[in-house]
Amino acid sequence: MTHFRKAHPKPLAAAVFTLVLAAGASNVLAQSSGAGAASTHSPMAQQQVNSQQSGSQNYRAMRANDMIGMPVVGRDNQRLGTLSDLVVDINTGDVRYALLSFDRGWFQEDAQVAVPAKQLFQSSRADALVLQNANRDQLMSAAVRRTDDEAGLFGNQPLWTRVDRAWGMDPPAGAFGAMRATRIIDREVNTATEDDIGEIEALVIDLAKSKVHYAVLEFDPGWLSPERKIAVPLTAFQRGRGMESDELSTSLTKQRVASMPALDPNWYGRLNEPAYVAGLDRTFFGAGFGTGMADASTMGSGPNTGLFNRLDTDRNGWIDRRELDAMPDLGQHWSAADANRDGRLTPQEFSRLGERGEGRRQ
Template identity: 30%
Template structure:
């Protein structure tokens, strides 16, 4: 059963991404880093970059909870969460549970997103895992998640899968966050008033990046209750992980005519929609106004 991230009763598909603070808060998205090569532990599991479901845009909420299979088609485990680097917008890791099938009990393991491929005949996510390697891989108890900024666990993961995992973020600041904790994050305007919340995040696993977030605006911003795609650069992260996001775009710059109803999501991979949303996102600078003013 997939996790339900909603705290208030609303009939929606599972949801996902981000967090904020004040105008001086660090920016959420810097220039997108180059992609590094996977470490030796996952090299054999890496498939061609553009393959099947991985090459298509997808809602992060529909990736969390998805089954993962081994190359023979047998169920291996499932994705419990995604880890995003807020400094670069890069999808850093997928956190997996193996359900005890490999003798690892209730431990969770972080694998680079580029370690996954899809099966030849369908869109199943496939991961090649060697039992001996898994026994040596850094894992953690599912009831005791490691800290995401300073915990030594993530340094162990980097060493195990290859130093390129963090180096791939380039010069951008590294701030890891669980995708499930970003879903439903409140978003405030620059004056601290409510603007809405993050409904979901659209990601591309082949490109290992967040494409855009979908913001569900409050009634005062969108009387018709529309949701709108925005780039990460339109938001600033909070000083503390439990803080709210800050929207760094004036209301008059938001074209609500481009919005859509929560129960009528567009086909994310329709060529016409991709061109339309791509053109809309291009209207935003790669850095937010708060970034331009300095941290």
């Protein structure tokens, strides 16, 4: 299990501080050249090879555990610093910002900068993350102090308004449940009845969508049964009492979690296998396909919403035959699902397809 060492708290004296770039720092970010070849010896490299060989072009997954600490390079492949954390919205699973620690050679002070995750994830490699299209003014406007004071960091609205403006990003819709990934990983999870059900072992990030696809819960059923790993959507969890709480809570019951199937023992090596990802979506996210893990009120979405959104690759709000055929075991039921023969499946039609799947199992 990967554990993160907690830094000693430092007072948040100011949200943004002035940074002076060292000579030539901005030139590296402005230059454009090909990135170096990635090593294929690491587990992350093998995951990317699996994704490429299987033809999966839209879905690219990495564990946040592996990404944190990865080098960050400019477009000319020169090292800039490291990825120190991810800013995750626990209410939606969105990964909004990556926090980068720049090397002292770039700034006169050891700086941490918030960069849009989408900008960084688009050019990820097995051995490094590539920062594209960033200029000095953006980096200076997006600088934040290092702190363990999460309430002070994310409660500072003027800071994040400035960061959003620096990158031309709209403010998040609805309540923004910002947490750092390092404060989610290894955190204990309790049910509403105070049952300790284990801890979060990992966050699996869908790089293409800049979103947490699922959290890996190391479920502890009790003294007489061995622990097992279960995939759970991040939206099933809530922050514990207070922003600085060392626990997460969930409305799932211990009995409900105990009924969920365990992850494949080799889940880490199969992160990007299309068949494995599709099976995981069916089992853990598609009500009517497998366990029907949680009620819509618990998960924050209706039946099959996660799977529907994944199949709707062009984001037009409906699924055509080509998109459904990405999952052959569902594609074969196209005729039954497309009852009005209009060549498309709405979320409601797709939900009924799930109900038929559940009926066949009973």
